[in-house]
Amino acid sequence: MSDKPDQTQARRGFLKKAVAGGSVIPFAPTWALGATATVGIAAVASEAGASTAVPMVGYVSLSQDEAAFVETLVTVMCPADEFTPNGVDCGLATYIDRQLAGDFGRGAKRYARGPWIQGRPQQGYQLPLTPEQYFKAGLAAANEACVAKHGKPFDQVTPAQASAFLDDLGASKVAGATPPLGPWFNELVYPLFAQACFADPIYGGNVGKVFWKMVGYPGLPATHTVDMVQFRGKPYPGSKDPKSIADFS
Amino acid sequence: MIKKLPGKTVVMVGGGLTAGLAARQLTGKNIDVLVLERGTDHSKGAEARLPTQRDELRWDTHQGLVQDWSVQTYTLRYSGNEMALPVRWMEAFLPGEGLGGAANHWNGHTWRWSEYDPEIRSRNESRYGKAAIPKDMPLQDWGTTYKEMRPYHELFEKLFGIAGKAGNINGKIVPGGDPFEAPRDGEYAQKPLELTLAGMTFKAAAEQLGYKPFPTPAANSSSAYTNPDGMKLGACQYCGHCERFICEAQAKASPEVLLYPLLKTRKNFEARLNCHVLGLTYDRAGKKVTGVHYVDRLTGQEYEQPADVVMLGAFTMTNTKLLLTSKIGTPYDPVSQTGVVGKNFCYQLGGGINLFMKDKWFNPYLATGSTQVYMDEFNNDNFDHAGLGFLGGAGINASMFSGRPIAQRRLPPGTPRWGTAWKKANADWYQHSMNIGMQGSCYPHRENYIDLDPTYSDAYGQPLIRMNFDWRENELKLSKYVAAKQTEIAKAFNADIVSPASTMQAPFDIRYYQSTHITGGTIMGKDPGTSVVSPHLQHWDAQNLFVVGASVFAHNSGYNPTGPLAALALRVGDDMAAYIERPRIL
Numbered sequence: 100m101s102d103k104p105d106q107t108q109a110r111r112g113f114l115k116k117a118v119a120g121g122s123v124i125p126f127a128p129t130w131a132l133g134a135t136a137t138v139g140i141a142a143v144a145s146e147a148g149a150s151t152a153v154p155m156v157g158y159v160s161l162s163q164d165e166a167a168f169v170e171t172l173v174t175v176m177c178p179a180d181e182f183t184p185n186g187v188d189c190g191l192a193t194y195i196d197r198q199l200a201g202d203f204g205r206g207a208k209r210y211a212r213g214p215w216i217q218g219r220p221q222q223g224y225q226l227p228l229t230p231e232q233y234f235k236a237g238l239a240a241a242n243e244a245c246v247a248k249h250g251k252p253f254d255q256v257t258p259a260q261a262s263a264f265l266d267d268l269g270a271s272k273v274a275g276a277t278p279p280l281g282p283w284f285n286e287l288v289y290p291l292f293a294q295a296c297f298a299d300p301i302y303g304g305n306v307g308k309v310f311w312k313m314v315g316y317p318g319l320p321a322t323h324t325v326d327m328v329q330f331r332g333k334p335y336p337g338s339k340d341p342k343s344i345a346d347f348s
Numbered sequence: 349m350i351k352k353l354p355g356k357t358v359v360m361v362g363g364g365l366t367a368g369l370a371a372r373q374l375t376g377k378n379i380d381v382l383v384l385e386r387g388t389d390h391s392k393g394a395e396a397r398l399p400t401q402r403d404e405l406r407w408d409t410h411q412g413l414v415q416d417w418s419v420q421t422y423t424l425r426y427s428g429n430e431m432a433l434p435v436r437w438m439e440a441f442l443p444g445e446g447l448g449g450a451a452n453h454w455n456g457h458t459w460r461w462s463e464y465d466p467e468i469r470s471r472n473e474s475r476y477g478k479a480a481i482p483k484d485m486p487l488q489d490w491g492t493t494y495k496e497m498r499p500y501h502e503l504f505e506k507l508f509g510i511a512g513k514a515g516n517i518n519g520k521i522v523p524g525g526d527p528f529e530a531p532r533d534g535e536y537a538q539k540p541l542e543l544t545l546a547g548m549t550f551k552a553a554a555e556q557l558g559y560k561p562f563p564t565p566a567a568n569s570s571s572a573y574t575n576p577d578g579m580k581l582g583a584c585q586y587c588g589h590c591e592r593f594i595c596e597a598q599a600k601a602s603p604e605v606l607l608y609p610l611l612k613t614r615k616n617f618e619a620r621l622n623c624h625v626l627g628l629t630y631d632r633a634g635k636k637v638t639g640v641h642y643v644d645r646l647t648g649q650e651y652e653q654p655a656d657v658v659m660l661g662a663f664t665m666t667n668t669k670l671l672l673t674s675k676i677g678t679p680y681d682p683v684s685q686t687g688v689v690g691k692n693f694c695y696q697l698g699g700g701i702n703l704f705m706k707d708k709w710f711n712p713y714l715a716t717g718s719t720q721v722y723m724d725e726f727n728n729d730n731f732d733h734a735g736l737g738f739l740g741g742a743g744i745n746a747s748m749f750s751g752r753p754i755a756q757r758r759l760p761p762g763t764p765r766w767g768t769a770w771k772k773a774n775a776d777w778y779q780h781s782m783n784i785g786m787q788g789s790c791y792p793h794r795e796n797y798i799d800l801d802p803t804y805s806d807a808y809g810q811p812l813i814r815m816n817f818d819w820r821e822n823e824l825k826l827s828k829y830v831a832a833k834q835t836e837i838a839k840a841f842n843a844d845i846v847s848p849a850s851t852m853q854a855p856f857d858i859r860y861y862q863s864t865h866i867t868g869g870t871i872m873g874k875d876p877g878t879s880v881v882s883p884h885l886q887h888w889d890a891q892n893l894f895v896v897g898a899s900v901f902a903h904n905s906g907y908n909p910t911g912p913l914a915a916l917a918l919r920v921g922d923d924m925a926a927y928i929e930r931p932r933i934l
Contacts, residue, residue: 175766176767177766177767178767180768183771206418208410208411208418209417209436209437210421210435210436210437211436212434212805221855221856221858222424222435223436223437223859269765286859289765297404298405298754302405310753313771313774313775314774314778314779315775315779316713316753316778318402319402320398320402320587321587322597323586324584324585326586327542327544327586327714330711330714331544332708332709333711335711338779344399344400344402344403348399
């Protein structure tokens with residue numbers, strides 16, 4: 100991928116971060132030229148975010164090309180709209196990067212002895228890769244499949260193409276890749292996306308508790324003996340102002 | 349070089365609920381007890397303190413309190429001609445690790461099973477005839493009765509401050525409780541938990557159809573409580589962090605709140621942590637065990653710990669594993685139908701319907717692990733099975749246990765998996781949806797059993813336990829039958845959206861949480877030819893070895909296993925004391 104001529108796009112990840120941080124506006128035209136649905140994030144963020152919180156800048160595990168893929172992925176899956184800022188500004192890419200770089204990515208608590216034999220899907224994951232290695236192997240295979248289909252890597256296709264490509268991944272319609280991309284997307288990527296949205300913001304995603312506010316989860320500390328009766332069947336006021344681990348630390 | 353240690357009277361393998369209860373009985377009679385636990389003490393860690401306790405990702409998603417699968421997991425195959433593969437990350441069930449075991453992260457449902465459950469074969473034979481029990485279903489009586497276990501149920505419920513509403517006091521049916529309940533001496537130790545709106549809505553719909561729903565008996569303390577030992581529970585905070593969490597408010601009755609702090613004050617008790625038991629030393633000719641062999645996980649040093657009496661009180665699979673690796677008793681062979689160790693391995697049925705009601709504020713986060721309304725009309729043998737083609741049944745329930753947002757969001761069928769429409773559905777329904785669930789019996793099948801895997805080993809070089817398991821026709825039919833009943837009840841809700849009922853599908857899928865209620869492998873019974881331990885839980889081939897836990901259940905019921913498991917643990921404590929006083933076959 101690094102041999103392709105159109106390499107201004109591959110660095111969009113870092114540039115978007117800089118913009119999200121609010122400091123490097125001159126680069127805006129560059130990323131705004133990108134094909135994914137990122138235009139207007141700053142404006143939406145200020146409305147929906149209702150918070151000055153911003154994601155952490157920089158990646159630990161992901162390369163520049165991998166970051167471009169992941170940022171596109173989370174922007175397609177979480178576009179800026181009336182509910183939240185775009186996925187990058189919600190910290191979703193940061194969350195995924197930090198998980199891959201940490202215990203989860205290294206396969207903590209996972210059984211990793213051979214022999215390695217593929218079974219039925221219901222017997223679960225059976226590849227000799229850590230989750231980080233698996234994520235990256237699948238990402239590379241998905242990018243290859245995207246190039247084969249659209250002539251461009253995933254971070255450079257149109258928003259409609261990107262969205263349809265993810266639909267195909269989820270429906271196991273992108274066949275023939277190693278590793279197989281259906282289970283890769285459904286059992287590794289999708290859970291990471293959901294966690295990135297709804298885990299405590301201390302892990303880098305759900306910036307500003309934006310997803311908790313969206314659904315009305317009040318967070319911590321949840322001592323509800325009285326609330327349980329008082330607000331049974333009624334809106335619970337704490338839902339509007341959720342508290343996270345950092346608020347009690 | 350193995351170091352031999354000074355002997356102990358009783359050595360228990362596994363520092364969970366059963367060991368805590370049995371040790372309470374023994375140490376109270378001045379008998380010294382040593383508990384060997386592979387994990388640590390969780391009671392003062394981040395898992396038991398705010399704000400870190402309320403971390404769904406760490407304790408739930410990443411299974412912070414659960415067995416370390418890199419050290420020890422299980423393999424799975426669906427039939428005898430397949431090679432089993434290791435479960436590399438288990439979601440289906442969650443054994444605990446550390447003092448308190450799985451009873452640290454349990455939800456708290458505490459049942460007495462149906463009065464006829466310990467006599468399940470006799471019950472079905474007398475009602476439907478001998479031919480009604482399929483040849484491949486080795487349903488068998490436990491060799492004990494509810495009547496014998498009843499005093500220990502009474503004791504356990506007082507020790508753990510169980511909150512509920514009696515349905516059957518000494519044979520008299522009491523309104524508001526479970527009319528199918530086994531007879532009890534009196535009301536529960538505490539008043540029931542508050543019902544959630546989900547529970548109330550279900551209750552109204554079920555009553556409209558003529559059923560008698562009632563609150564699930566709960567170990568989540570409905571008020572501040574002091575038990576007969578003087579140990580205290582705080583009042584439940586309805587924080588929605590029970591299942592998969594340690595209760596930082598000490599309001600969920602658990603061994604680390606009510607048993608081990610008490611035991612630690614007794615001079616004749618010792619809990620040795622970070623000790624992974626590798627096997628038992630067995631004198632086959634003398635039909636006795638002589639002690640336990642373990643490795644200290646902090647130093648790597650291996651020890652032989654002599655004991656007069658050994659009790660296995662580990663998780664279901666480990667009890668079987670230690671018998672097999674120590675070559676005590678005859679392994680079960682499904683082809684020749686001989687042997688017993690590993691036999692009657694059972695699981696439990698689930699399935700449910702999601703209901704979406706835009707005008708109802710269900711507030712899923714204002715809940716406990718046991719805020720559940722249950723009905724027993726279609727559970728176990730509470731209804732006539734003539735002509736149905738299956739045995740057993742399921743409780744139908746409305747449970748609202750938590751609003752943990754990573755895992756506990758219900759979305760209407762057909763919702764896109766991401767994007768603005770996905771967000772909108774989450775925003776619309778997170779607080780406005782509930783579930784009707786089921787928990788169903790699982791009767792034994794001759795090809796459902798556990799043994800030692802011939803290929804895969806654990807971190808200590810020992811073979812993994814192999815699960816030979818799948819859902820069989822009996823359970824698949826039962827699941828469909830109860831799902832149809834759930835669907836009828838769901839209609840009475842007048843909900844805006846009702847999802848189709850999910851039913852059990854083969855093959856068994858380890859990728860989704862189903863239930864940690866796994867039973868069998870070291871089953872109890874009166875006949876040494878068909879059971880591993882006697883009705884007193886004494887091993888037929890080693891009279892100073894006792895085994896306790898859900899591993900001794902010869903089938904699984906439509907209830908959580910903790911009640912009978914705890915009753916048997918208290919009773920085996922007394923039985924071991926009787927044995928120590930005068931060693932013999934009890």
